[in-house]
Amino acid sequence: MATSKILVGKRSEIDVKSSRKLRIENIDIALFHLSDGSVLAVENKCPHKGGLLSEGMVCDGKVHCPLHDWKIDLRSGKVQDPDEGCVTTFKTEVDEQSGDIYIHM
Amino acid sequence: MKKREKLVMIGNGMAGVRTVEHLLKLAPHAYDITIIGDEPHPNYNRIMLSSVLAGSTDMKEIVINDWDWYKENGIKLVVGEKAVRIDTKQRQITTQLGKHFDYDRVIIATGSQPFMLPIGGSNKEGVIAFRNIKDCETMLEASKQYKKAVVIGGGLLGLEAARGLIHLGMETSVVHIHDYLMERQLDEPASRMLQRELEAQGMTFLLNKQSAFISGRKRVKALHFTDGSEVQADLIVMAVGIRPNVELAKASGIDVNRGIIVNDEMETNLPGIYAVGECAEHRGIAYGLVAPLYEQGMVLAKRLAGIDAPGYQGSVTSTKLKVSGVDVFSAGSFIEDASRKSLRIQDDLAGTYKKITIDSNGKLIGAVLFGDTSDGAELFSLIKRGEVVEGREKELLLGISLDQLNGGNPAARYEAMPDDEIVCGCNGVTKATIVDAIHSKGCNSVSSIKACTKASGSCGGCKPIVEGLLSVYAGDAAAEPVKEGICGCTTLSRDEIVAEIQRMKLLTIKETMNVLSWTEPEGCSKCRPALNYYIGMLYPEEYADEKESRITNERYHANIQKDGTFSVVPRVYGGVTTPSDLKKIAEVAEKFNVPMVKFTGGQRLDLLGVKKEDLPKMWEELDMPSGHAYGKTLRTVKTCVGSTFCRFGTQDSIAMGIRMEKAFERLNAPSKVKLAVSGCPRNCAEATIKDLGIVAIDGGWEIHVGGNGGVKVRATDLLCVVKTEDEVMEWSSAFLQLYREQAIWNERTAQWIERVGLDYVKQALQKQEDRLALMSRINKTLSLTTDPWKEIIQDKELRKNFEQLADIQTAAQ
Numbered sequence: 001m002a003t004s005k006i007l008v009g010k011r012s013e014i015d016v017k018s019s020r021k022l023r024i025e026n027i028d029i030a031l032f033h034l035s036d037g038s039v040l041a042v043e044n045k046c047p048h049k050g051g052l053l054s055e056g057m058v059c060d061g062k063v064h065c066p067l068h069d070w071k072i073d074l075r076s077g078k079v080q081d082p083d084e085g086c087v088t089t090f091k092t093e094v095d096e097q098s099g100d101i102y103i104h105m
Numbered sequence: 106m107k108k109r110e111k112l113v114m115i116g117n118g119m120a121g122v123r124t125v126e127h128l129l130k131l132a133p134h135a136y137d138i139t140i141i142g143d144e145p146h147p148n149y150n151r152i153m154l155s156s157v158l159a160g161s162t163d164m165k166e167i168v169i170n171d172w173d174w175y176k177e178n179g180i181k182l183v184v185g186e187k188a189v190r191i192d193t194k195q196r197q198i199t200t201q202l203g204k205h206f207d208y209d210r211v212i213i214a215t216g217s218q219p220f221m222l223p224i225g226g227s228n229k230e231g232v233i234a235f236r237n238i239k240d241c242e243t244m245l246e247a248s249k250q251y252k253k254a255v256v257i258g259g260g261l262l263g264l265e266a267a268r269g270l271i272h273l274g275m276e277t278s279v280v281h282i283h284d285y286l287m288e289r290q291l292d293e294p295a296s297r298m299l300q301r302e303l304e305a306q307g308m309t310f311l312l313n314k315q316s317a318f319i320s321g322r323k324r325v326k327a328l329h330f331t332d333g334s335e336v337q338a339d340l341i342v343m344a345v346g347i348r349p350n351v352e353l354a355k356a357s358g359i360d361v362n363r364g365i366i367v368n369d370e371m372e373t374n375l376p377g378i379y380a381v382g383e384c385a386e387h388r389g390i391a392y393g394l395v396a397p398l399y400e401q402g403m404v405l406a407k408r409l410a411g412i413d414a415p416g417y418q419g420s421v422t423s424t425k426l427k428v429s430g431v432d433v434f435s436a437g438s439f440i441e442d443a444s445r446k447s448l449r450i451q452d453d454l455a456g457t458y459k460k461i462t463i464d465s466n467g468k469l470i471g472a473v474l475f476g477d478t479s480d481g482a483e484l485f486s487l488i489k490r491g492e493v494v495e496g497r498e499k500e501l502l503l504g505i506s507l508d509q510l511n512g513g514n515p516a517a518r519y520e521a522m523p524d525d526e527i528v529c530g531c532n533g534v535t536k537a538t539i540v541d542a543i544h545s546k547g548c549n550s551v552s553s554i555k556a557c558t559k560a561s562g563s564c565g566g567c568k569p570i571v572e573g574l575l576s577v578y579a580g581d582a583a584a585e586p587v588k589e590g591i592c593g594c595t596t597l598s599r600d601e602i603v604a605e606i607q608r609m610k611l612l613t614i615k616e617t618m619n620v621l622s623w624t625e626p627e628g629c630s631k632c633r634p635a636l637n638y639y640i641g642m643l644y645p646e647e648y649a650d651e652k653e654s655r656i657t658n659e660r661y662h663a664n665i666q667k668d669g670t671f672s673v674v675p676r677v678y679g680g681v682t683t684p685s686d687l688k689k690i691a692e693v694a695e696k697f698n699v700p701m702v703k704f705t706g707g708q709r710l711d712l713l714g715v716k717k718e719d720l721p722k723m724w725e726e727l728d729m730p731s732g733h734a735y736g737k738t739l740r741t742v743k744t745c746v747g748s749t750f751c752r753f754g755t756q757d758s759i760a761m762g763i764r765m766e767k768a769f770e771r772l773n774a775p776s777k778v779k780l781a782v783s784g785c786p787r788n789c790a791e792a793t794i795k796d797l798g799i800v801a802i803d804g805g806w807e808i809h810v811g812g813n814g815g816v817k818v819r820a821t822d823l824l825c826v827v828k829t830e831d832e833v834m835e836w837s838s839a840f841l842q843l844y845r846e847q848a849i850w851n852e853r854t855a856q857w858i859e860r861v862g863l864d865y866v867k868q869a870l871q872k873q874e875d876r877l878a879l880m881s882r883i884n885k886t887l888s889l890t891t892d893p894w895k896e897i898i899q900d901k902e903l904r905k906n907f908e909q910l911a912d913i914q915t916a917a918q
Binding site: 004008010013014015016017018021022023024025026031035036047048049050051052055056057058059060064066067069071081082083084085086087088 | 130131133134176280556557558559562625626627628629630633635653654656657658660661665667668669905906908909910911912913914
């Protein structure tokens, strides 16, 4: 399947250490803006009970699910110990000039 | 993207869907999943069918996975169709309607079907089995027109069916071929006790009866037995056993015996084809109880997810059953013979019976309990472990706690606790897991055990047990435990952190973490909100609150629900509202299609199921202050009617409550704070289980503190009695500020007072000058608060966070 590069918004639209949610082709995605300026995207669904990761607390590249505090690494999608599981991650790209965010699907 | 494998499951029942559910957790995107089920329902809990019949449960409630679940997980569900062939060469499944499904792997989870006695007349109208929703519906229908029901089969299922029929008002007889009921689960004495109990509830029994034929014209009239006797019947329910559904497997060239033969990986003789549940036969056993079937499902899910895990080893089963209030438990082999000895105790006064069976090696191998099954779990775990219980047989029989037998020595109690006993009920953590964390993962503190296993991580109720296990199993290592910080990011305690913040006047979270050498540069979901609170509490004027460090609910000023929607609770001072406010709430609820409007326990209205995007618009239309029903803040002030209307009221509790709520609303605190004001000692506002409760007496007010009605109920302590409303305000303000300044983040007043002692609080508030100083600090803080809903409505930057960033459909390609 060919991947496509989709413009989803500007980095300035997401507060630092915060997240916005969006949908692409009916897939719910949480887009995170980290303190180091990077923007990461994961499927917006905790593997535990489906909590919206976009509403969780962001700590240094990891998000805590708002429902039961599962901690998920936003780069690998891996759930951190002692819980297990993983979420789908999506490749992102930020145009440093314009701040445009692209997601590769 | 890697092409996903196609996984087709034939069967849509409990064991199969449980397997898929688990697979989705382990490897959410590994397969394109199709489920073919012949019943026109989503997966439901078959075990609960008897409760549906008994009227205690609704059909809808027994659905385990509703239609949405399949949709949400991208599962293609085909119901009302039966798979008739698996073409193992073409890798294709055909249904009876001629549809084809390609597969890479197949799970056969076709379950079983009731065994129908092959006797004359069994095809007559009114002869049914007890297996699915349709059978249940037939029984419900029949009970409206007919009177006499006969259940063939005095086993678990038959008695459940009979219980349901009795409940439906039918005269119900149970026919059983054996001379006592449930002979597979019970020995004769227990069975007789059960029979007496069920007879008292209206069941009649025909034991030692073999069914010969069924008579009647179109519909059943009577059941005849081989001994020539007969019983009248308008409805016959056959519950004589189940037979695994193997036809499909057999026709497709898969090895079957009684069930579909599987190895320890739940795989059949054909690679890529698995069987799970009642249709599967593992090491010669086809199981019919749900626990082993779920165990099989876990094994298969791991296998499909590519996780290396031990195979299925078979299950030792136990039965715990309740028939109309009668508790019955059995496990293992409990019939004695030359090599097995039993101990039993029977109490006909209390209606209890207990028997344990020991084999020649001194191992506990079986148990039967009747009437009181509270020891069941412990006995079952002993049986599973196959431990020698020699010398302890009588203790086990008499159920005297090992604690007592050991003279109350707590260490012995923790040692005696079975390995598989669940210590942390919230997270399902066993003693063995905790001990393993101590021994092999180097955990030497409660917090490291929590980080490693989750034990005590949710409600915290099991913390004393975890501490106990730690002291017993960590030995010397725990003698000098590593100092525990407020979370895994620091070793500093709350008091040390607060002192350092004050000493160096640290004004941001980042700076604090940096200066105090946090191990995680941005902290975690525990320390970030705690620091945000502490710095804000110490420097209300200078500190800029960091919303990213607030928990979800406080960031969105609404309570997140399990489905990601939120709830909206406007402030209703003292629980007193007006017709116009009610109309406004009703109109907003209608306009935004709010799925549920509910009264809260705190005398206000909760609008539940609101989409995040709608929150600011709703707040705007409500034009009412936030009720702060979501935060570590002042929640409500509950009031009773008081002297305004109540003939017992001694004071105006409503006015007092409203005054307090207006004064303290928006107050940030270490944890949530609930208040109440009662107008007389009858205490209808339940003030004595609140953080701060005011109870009016004739000519004055009692001030109660430190109550809690939640996780651990705690009644308040009486702080003092005062005369005027102004004094109530002075003491309340001082108390709340003392709590704000001294408590640990997330610590309720009840825990705080337990920790510091009531005397400390009394002493700190004894002098009026101290009270006034505290009061001026709380007033300063309160003067700086604003209504968060208004703030968000007016600020575009804040408002954007409630909106979806984008919704992109194919057009973007």
